[in-house]
Amino acid sequence: MPTKRPLIAIVDDDEPMRDAIKGLVRSMGFDAETFSSADDFLTSPHIRRTACLVTDINMPGMSGLDLHRRLVALGRSIPTILITAFPEKNVRASALGADIVGCLTKPFGEEVLLDCIRSALALSSEGESGS
Template identity: 50%
Template sequence: MLNRTLIAIVDDDQLYRESMRKLVVLMGYTVEAFPSAADFLASRFLPETACLIADVHMPGMTGVELHRHLVDAGYAIPTILVTAYPDEVVRDRALKDGIACYLSKPVDDDHLERCLRSALQPGTPIEDNS
Protein backbone atom coordinates (compact mmCIF):
# COMPACT_ATOMS: atom_id res chain seq x y z
CA MET A 1 0.00 0.00 0.00
CA LEU A 2 1.43 3.36 -1.07
CA ASN A 3 1.73 6.02 1.60
CA ARG A 4 0.87 9.47 0.21
CA THR A 5 3.33 11.04 2.65
CA LEU A 6 5.93 12.79 0.47
CA ILE A 7 9.60 12.26 1.25
CA ALA A 8 12.06 14.51 -0.61
CA ILE A 9 15.60 13.29 -1.21
CA VAL A 10 18.34 15.80 -2.05
CA ASP A 11 21.74 14.35 -2.98
CA ASP A 12 24.18 15.39 -5.70
CA ASP A 13 25.36 11.78 -6.22
CA GLN A 14 22.97 10.41 -8.87
CA LEU A 15 23.56 6.72 -8.10
CA TYR A 16 23.12 7.21 -4.36
CA ARG A 17 20.09 9.46 -4.86
CA GLU A 18 18.43 6.84 -7.07
CA SER A 19 19.19 3.94 -4.71
CA MET A 20 17.88 5.96 -1.73
CA ARG A 21 14.74 6.83 -3.73
CA LYS A 22 14.13 3.14 -4.47
CA LEU A 23 14.71 2.17 -0.83
CA VAL A 24 12.27 4.75 0.53
CA VAL A 25 9.67 3.78 -2.10
CA LEU A 26 10.06 0.15 -0.97
CA MET A 27 9.30 1.37 2.56
CA GLY A 28 5.95 2.52 1.17
CA TYR A 29 6.45 6.27 0.82
CA THR A 30 5.89 8.63 -2.09
CA VAL A 31 9.29 10.06 -3.08
CA GLU A 32 10.65 12.94 -5.15
CA ALA A 33 14.42 13.18 -5.63
CA PHE A 34 16.52 16.24 -6.46
CA PRO A 35 20.19 16.68 -7.46
CA SER A 36 20.63 19.93 -5.49
CA ALA A 37 19.15 22.05 -2.73
CA ALA A 38 18.33 24.73 -5.32
CA ASP A 39 16.32 22.24 -7.40
CA PHE A 40 14.36 21.17 -4.32
CA LEU A 41 13.72 24.76 -3.20
CA ALA A 42 12.47 25.68 -6.70
CA SER A 43 10.18 22.63 -6.95
CA ARG A 44 6.41 22.54 -6.59
CA PHE A 45 6.91 19.72 -4.04
CA LEU A 46 8.44 21.90 -1.32
CA PRO A 47 5.11 22.83 0.37
CA GLU A 48 3.89 19.23 0.52
CA THR A 49 7.15 17.62 1.69
CA ALA A 50 6.58 15.77 4.97
CA CYS A 51 10.23 14.80 5.50
CA LEU A 52 13.53 15.68 3.85
CA ILE A 53 16.54 13.38 3.44
CA ALA A 54 19.57 15.47 2.43
CA ASP A 55 23.26 14.84 1.91
CA VAL A 56 25.48 16.88 4.21
CA HIS A 57 28.18 17.59 1.60
CA MET A 58 26.81 19.04 -1.66
CA PRO A 59 28.08 21.80 -3.91
CA GLY A 60 26.20 25.07 -3.64
CA MET A 61 24.10 24.57 -0.51
CA THR A 62 24.93 21.79 1.96
CA GLY A 63 22.29 19.71 3.71
CA VAL A 64 22.92 21.64 6.93
CA GLU A 65 22.50 24.98 5.11
CA LEU A 66 19.35 23.68 3.40
CA HIS A 67 17.81 22.76 6.77
CA ARG A 68 18.72 26.18 8.20
CA HIS A 69 17.24 27.92 5.12
CA LEU A 70 13.97 25.97 5.45
CA VAL A 71 13.68 26.81 9.16
CA ASP A 72 14.42 30.50 8.48
CA ALA A 73 11.79 30.50 5.69
CA GLY A 74 9.16 29.03 8.04
CA TYR A 75 9.11 25.46 6.72
CA ALA A 76 9.01 22.99 9.61
CA ILE A 77 10.12 19.97 7.56
CA PRO A 78 11.69 17.19 9.64
CA THR A 79 15.13 16.60 8.15
CA ILE A 80 17.39 13.54 8.08
CA LEU A 81 20.99 14.22 7.10
CA VAL A 82 23.18 11.56 5.49
CA THR A 83 26.92 11.76 4.94
CA ALA A 84 29.82 9.71 3.67
CA TYR A 85 32.11 11.79 5.91
CA PRO A 86 30.72 11.64 9.47
CA ASP A 87 31.89 14.48 11.69
CA GLU A 88 30.92 14.59 15.37
CA VAL A 89 31.05 18.41 15.52
CA VAL A 90 28.73 18.75 12.51
CA ARG A 91 26.50 15.99 13.91
CA ASP A 92 26.19 17.59 17.34
CA ARG A 93 25.48 21.05 15.88
CA ALA A 94 22.91 19.61 13.43
CA LEU A 95 21.08 17.71 16.18
CA LYS A 96 21.01 20.87 18.34
CA ASP A 97 19.59 22.69 15.29
CA GLY A 98 16.68 20.25 15.18
CA ILE A 99 17.82 17.66 12.63
CA ALA A 100 15.75 14.48 13.15
CA CYS A 101 18.63 12.07 12.41
CA TYR A 102 22.26 12.21 11.26
CA LEU A 103 23.20 8.99 9.42
CA SER A 104 26.42 7.72 7.90
CA LYS A 105 26.57 6.24 4.41
CA PRO A 106 25.98 3.47 3.68
CA VAL A 107 22.74 3.97 5.59
CA ASP A 108 21.35 1.05 7.58
CA ASP A 109 17.87 0.37 6.13
CA ASP A 110 16.28 -0.37 9.51
CA HIS A 111 17.79 2.70 11.15
CA LEU A 112 16.58 4.88 8.26
CA GLU A 113 13.08 3.45 8.59
CA ARG A 114 13.07 4.20 12.34
CA CYS A 115 14.31 7.74 11.63
CA LEU A 116 11.54 8.30 9.07
CA ARG A 117 8.86 7.03 11.47
CA SER A 118 10.24 9.22 14.27
CA ALA A 119 10.49 12.29 12.00
CA LEU A 120 6.93 11.84 10.77
CA GLN A 121 5.51 11.10 14.23
CA PRO A 122 7.30 13.34 16.74
CA GLY A 123 7.70 11.70 20.10
CA THR A 124 8.35 8.26 18.58
CA PRO A 125 11.66 6.94 19.96
CA ILE A 126 14.33 6.04 17.41
CA GLU A 127 15.90 3.22 19.46
CA ASP A 128 19.46 4.02 18.38
CA ASN A 129 21.39 0.76 18.15
CA SER A 130 24.51 2.19 16.56
Protein backbone atom coordinates (compact mmCIF):
# COMPACT_ATOMS: atom_id res chain seq x y z
CA MET A 1 0.00 0.00 0.00
CA PRO A 2 1.52 3.36 -0.96
CA THR A 3 2.27 5.70 1.89
CA LYS A 4 0.94 9.22 1.67
CA ARG A 5 3.53 11.84 0.96
CA PRO A 6 4.12 14.35 3.75
CA LEU A 7 1.94 17.45 3.49
CA ILE A 8 3.64 20.81 3.83
CA ALA A 9 1.22 23.64 4.67
CA ILE A 10 2.28 27.14 3.60
CA VAL A 11 0.56 30.09 5.30
CA ASP A 12 1.54 33.50 3.94
CA ASP A 13 -0.49 36.55 2.91
CA ASP A 14 2.03 37.17 0.08
CA GLU A 15 0.72 35.19 -2.90
CA PRO A 16 3.97 35.17 -4.97
CA MET A 17 5.87 33.88 -1.91
CA ARG A 18 3.21 31.19 -1.26
CA ASP A 19 3.35 30.06 -4.87
CA ALA A 20 7.17 30.00 -4.96
CA ILE A 21 7.40 27.88 -1.81
CA LYS A 22 4.63 25.58 -3.05
CA GLY A 23 6.48 25.03 -6.35
CA LEU A 24 9.74 24.28 -4.55
CA VAL A 25 8.10 21.88 -2.09
CA ARG A 26 6.28 20.01 -4.87
CA SER A 27 9.45 19.81 -6.97
CA MET A 28 11.02 17.92 -4.05
CA GLY A 29 8.22 15.33 -4.10
CA PHE A 30 6.13 16.59 -1.20
CA ASP A 31 2.46 17.51 -1.20
CA ALA A 32 1.79 21.20 -0.55
CA GLU A 33 -1.28 23.25 0.29
CA THR A 34 -1.31 27.03 0.56
CA PHE A 35 -3.36 29.33 2.75
CA SER A 36 -3.57 33.12 2.65
CA SER A 37 -4.29 33.45 6.38
CA ALA A 38 -3.92 31.61 9.67
CA ASP A 39 -7.72 31.39 9.94
CA ASP A 40 -7.93 29.67 6.54
CA PHE A 41 -5.44 27.06 7.72
CA LEU A 42 -7.16 26.53 11.08
CA THR A 43 -10.49 25.81 9.38
CA SER A 44 -9.06 23.58 6.65
CA PRO A 45 -9.47 19.81 6.51
CA HIS A 46 -5.70 19.54 5.85
CA ILE A 47 -4.67 20.47 9.38
CA ARG A 48 -4.71 16.85 10.60
CA ARG A 49 -2.45 15.67 7.77
CA THR A 50 0.07 18.53 7.96
CA ALA A 51 3.58 17.23 8.70
CA CYS A 52 5.27 20.64 8.46
CA LEU A 53 3.99 24.22 8.63
CA VAL A 54 5.75 27.08 6.86
CA THR A 55 4.24 30.37 8.02
CA ASP A 56 4.98 34.06 7.70
CA ILE A 57 5.33 35.78 11.06
CA ASN A 58 3.82 39.12 9.96
CA MET A 59 0.32 38.71 8.52
CA PRO A 60 -2.90 40.66 8.89
CA GLY A 61 -5.11 39.16 11.60
CA MET A 62 -3.39 36.26 13.32
CA SER A 63 0.42 36.26 13.06
CA GLY A 64 2.44 33.14 12.33
CA LEU A 65 3.57 33.05 15.97
CA ASP A 66 -0.02 33.30 17.17
CA LEU A 67 -1.00 30.52 14.75
CA HIS A 68 1.75 28.30 16.18
CA ARG A 69 0.63 29.06 19.75
CA ARG A 70 -2.99 28.32 18.83
CA LEU A 71 -2.03 24.94 17.35
CA VAL A 72 -0.05 24.04 20.48
CA ALA A 73 -3.04 25.07 22.64
CA LEU A 74 -5.25 22.80 20.51
CA GLY A 75 -2.86 19.90 21.08
CA ARG A 76 -1.69 19.99 17.43
CA SER A 77 2.02 20.64 17.75
CA ILE A 78 3.21 20.75 14.12
CA PRO A 79 6.92 21.25 13.33
CA THR A 80 6.99 24.85 12.12
CA ILE A 81 9.27 27.04 10.01
CA LEU A 82 8.78 30.77 10.55
CA ILE A 83 9.58 33.17 7.72
CA THR A 84 9.74 36.94 7.86
CA ALA A 85 10.83 39.98 5.91
CA PHE A 86 11.29 41.84 9.21
CA PRO A 87 13.74 39.93 11.41
CA GLU A 88 13.63 40.96 15.04
CA LYS A 89 15.98 39.41 17.55
CA ASN A 90 13.33 39.22 20.28
CA VAL A 91 10.86 37.43 17.99
CA ARG A 92 13.49 34.88 17.06
CA ALA A 93 14.41 34.24 20.69
CA SER A 94 10.82 33.92 21.89
CA ALA A 95 9.80 31.83 18.90
CA LEU A 96 12.34 29.07 19.13
CA GLY A 97 10.64 26.21 20.92
CA ALA A 98 10.98 22.47 20.54
CA ASP A 99 8.83 22.34 17.41
CA ILE A 100 10.07 25.56 15.76
CA VAL A 101 12.69 24.18 13.39
CA GLY A 102 13.73 27.45 11.79
CA CYS A 103 13.25 31.19 11.52
CA LEU A 104 14.20 32.36 8.03
CA THR A 105 14.58 35.92 6.80
CA LYS A 106 13.22 36.68 3.33
CA PRO A 107 14.75 36.29 0.84
CA PHE A 108 16.15 32.91 1.85
CA GLY A 109 17.85 30.23 -0.21
CA GLU A 110 15.98 27.16 -1.43
CA GLU A 111 18.46 24.80 0.25
CA VAL A 112 18.05 26.53 3.62
CA LEU A 113 14.28 26.08 3.43
CA LEU A 114 14.58 22.47 2.27
CA ASP A 115 16.98 21.68 5.14
CA CYS A 116 14.42 23.10 7.58
CA ILE A 117 11.62 21.06 5.96
CA ARG A 118 13.72 17.89 6.24
CA SER A 119 14.34 18.65 9.94
CA ALA A 120 10.62 19.26 10.46
CA LEU A 121 9.67 15.99 8.78
CA ALA A 122 12.19 14.11 10.92
CA LEU A 123 10.56 15.63 14.03
CA SER A 124 7.10 14.86 12.68
CA SER A 125 7.89 11.20 12.05
CA GLU A 126 9.48 10.86 15.51
CA GLY A 127 6.24 12.16 17.01
CA GLU A 128 4.17 9.64 15.06
CA SER A 129 6.34 6.65 15.97
CA GLY A 130 6.45 7.72 19.60
CA SER A 131 2.70 7.74 20.04
